Amino acid sequence: MKIEKKFLTDLHRCYATSSTVIDGDRKILIATEGEGPCFMYEGEDFKQSTVWDGPGGTMSIIPIPGKNGDFLAVQKFFPTFQSEDAEIVWGRYENGKWEIKTLFKLPYLHRFDILEANGKLYFLGAVLCNSKQFKEDWSDPGKIYVGEIPEDLNKPIELKVIKEGLTKNHGYCRAYHNGKMVGLVTSQEGVFRVTPPESDDEEWAIEKIMDRPTSDVAVVDIDEDGEDELVTIEEFHGKHFRINKKYGDEYKIIYEYPKEMDFGHVVWGGKLRGVPTIIGGYRRCDKDLFYIQCTDKEKLEFETVVIESGVGPSNVAVLNEDDKDIIISANRELGQAALYIVTD
Template sequence: MKIIKKHLDEMYRAYAASSIEIDGELNLLVASEEKGYPCYAYSGKDFSHRYTVWDNGGGCMSIIPIPNRKNEFLAVRDFYLKESPSSARLVWGHLVDGEWVIETVIKLPYLHRFDVWDVDGEIYVVGATIADLKSSKDDWSHSGTIYYGKLSDVPTDGIDLKVLKKGLFKNHGYIRHMVDGKPRGTFGCDQGVFEVIPNKDGEWQVNQLMEGNISEVAWCDLDNDGQDELMTIEPFHGNSMKIYKFIDGKYTEIYTYPYEIDFAHTLVGTTLCGVPSFVGGVRRVDSELFYIQWVDGKCKETIIEKSVGPANVAVINLKDCDLIVSANHTKNEAAVYTVLKD
């Protein structure tokens, strides 16, 4: 594989990485977590056209396009771990006369991760608070909660959130897990890994998959045996990354990332040039962006770039290439990496 980097922008404390189609054209999205800083969309040839989604923003943890709706997304804004009380909120972004309008959907203290699912034709929001209450940045005495609720046609009508699971400390990790073409949500916290299974007409399920102090999670059928492997960052903002395989009824460790790391922060399961891959990022020590693939019967890691420190990445699979959108937090940079076959 050949990987070509394009520097999109300097962006202080770049944090969220995503993408959205605007009138059929791919736009890359990168937003800062710093108060008063922007979110930009990049489009056109070589993504050289920059458009401001918001200017005076901040606290953006993630941006998710709304399924089956044109030019609309939801995003977390105003999440600041060191602020108490929390002003975190879910916002609705939509285009009006060619300009982005950002409106509050719901306020939820310490809302950190969320997703938007199409559940058999109904649109649902699932979200997780990292904690329900904090007196300071380092106060972890209160647990977080997983919520869900149906999204209305006009998101500013609000969401009737229901509690799905309480008592999850350092409730930090989340990834969408597609199973038989339908979405599930996998969450990581100090109590372990939990998977949420939606149900349009009945009770939603929450299953505990494993115990442990888990900060981040991702899924990928790395060895092409028909069963997804689970990759984790451990513990909270951790110094260890592992891959687990489901063997004899339980998740068993088969790989540990071999390099010294600190503040590992992002993982996704995807394909690169059609090859199943985990892509991830670490914010301290070597601050690397990397991928892992199954080579000659074992997991093999490859460093894409050091000294960038991704907070979050998003991978987009296109017909002729793949794109890794990276919010390079340590380097204060928005970047995209194009992955091509040799």
Template sequence: MKIQKTVLGELDRAYATTIMEVNGKTKYIVASEGESQCVSYDMETHEKTVVWDGPGGTMNIVPVPGRENEFIATQKFIPTFNAAECRIVHAKADAEGRWSVVPIMTIPYLHRFDLLEIEGRLHLIGGVLCNSKQFKDDWSDPGRIIVGRFNEDITQPFELTTIHDGITKNHGFCASEWKGKKAFFVTGVEGMFVAYPPEKLEGKWQVEQLFDHEISDCALCDIDGDGKPEIATIEAFHGEKGKIYKETEDGWKVIHEHTYEFGHVVWGGKLLGKPAFIIAGRKGKMELVVYTLDDKGNFVETVVDNTGGPSNIAVAHKGDTDVILAANRQIGEIAIYELSQEA
């Protein structure tokens, strides 16, 4: 695997990432968790556009399904866990690429979320880190999983419903499929929970517990191609273990483990046509590692970088290459890594 790194720019406390189409062109979008900007870079020209100058505190950027040039993001989730005023905002680019940003509503401590359509109506599912805090390490008021249906005018506030509560350090969130259905994985001290959306507007969300030990983040990928997804995790909260689990007749077994410091990135999907996991740590060696299997079923570890300390990544296909967009938070850097096959 050939790896070509390009630094797109600097951004203090670079954190949230997404890759989306804007006016027919692919854009890399990264926002700061600090009191700083959200910026966009064109995939081809690397031209920079400022989406907003503040207030920052962005944990997530999620393109709006079924709509062009629009995303929902969080703001005011300021380090460290100072998020009582966290809010979601609607951002939209016009035909000239200029962005307008409208606050929708305050959702305290909303750490991760995703958007989905049910019978053509836009919905939010989110993981709330905790319900309140008196000080940084106060975890006495556990978080929850919330859902809500946007109004026809998606810039207007809407009602939220709790579908599961009692998740301490509710940090990890992953949208995937499970048991043949769309599913959302949420993790915390109490374990890993799977939330299934209803097929109809008036249906009920269902939640089940999959693991019962502390997990910080997770991702799914059928890395061995047997038709059943494996699960990669970071354990414990912001923890030092990157693990890959396989389901067996005797339950879930760890089939690979790697040590990190302040683990924070975990991703699953295909890179250069092969199933892969990506796991990274923000401190220490700051490794960003791709995991694949060779022809004999042995794990291959490819270190993409060990200088950035990424907080989040996004992945896109670009011709014969795949691109990893990284918010290298520890050094305030926005970078892309273009992966290609060895000649």
């Protein structure tokens, strides 16, 4: 497996990574968490254009299923937790340019997703906290908000709280459980699986699946035994990067990143060139971007490879294509957006 880096642009506090599809063509999206722009990259030469110049404060960008490139995104979640004005915006590509409309304000909204169930689209939003008096004030814990997304996004989305009391409600990952699309939400209280209703008379289901304080999470069947492992960064912006395998009703640690790390922030699970792979990264110490693959599925032995040191990534997204895979990396501590092209 060969990995080649492609520099995209300098971008202060580069943070959010995503992609969407317009008229059948993939578009890469990268935005800053500071005050500043979101950029789009398209074509085989990754031509850059501007989605917005500001305000910035972008944590997440999620494409809307069934639309032609439309997405929802967080704006105004500024460092360091200056995010009482955080809001969701709707991006729509019309006549060769992006139109951005604010849909609603949701203070301290850090991660969100769009889940599909019962023929409907649902918004799931995880707010880091409910309020703050100062940076390290965690006395007012976060919540999970949900709401049905209408076909016409000019109509309001009615939100309700389905879970409270989530301290440092920071991480999120989409997953599948029993054939259903679910969301995994992380906090000091553990990892929670959130399942949308399958019918109009059902309620959202919430189940704690891990009891350890967790900052971020991903899922992947790393040993290909048919059951997903949980990959976690523990605790908040933590020093521990772990693979957890389920034995009975309990997850047990089967791997821990061997180097000293701090401010863990990237965790992704999926496939690179068809091989189950975990991508991780951290923003202090050596600031590595790395990947992990299982080399012995019986003995559960793993190979860890540093893709690049000194970059301090905040988030990655991955595009799997026929002849290559593309790791989209927000190398925050370098103030840099980059791609890592993976080929056989």
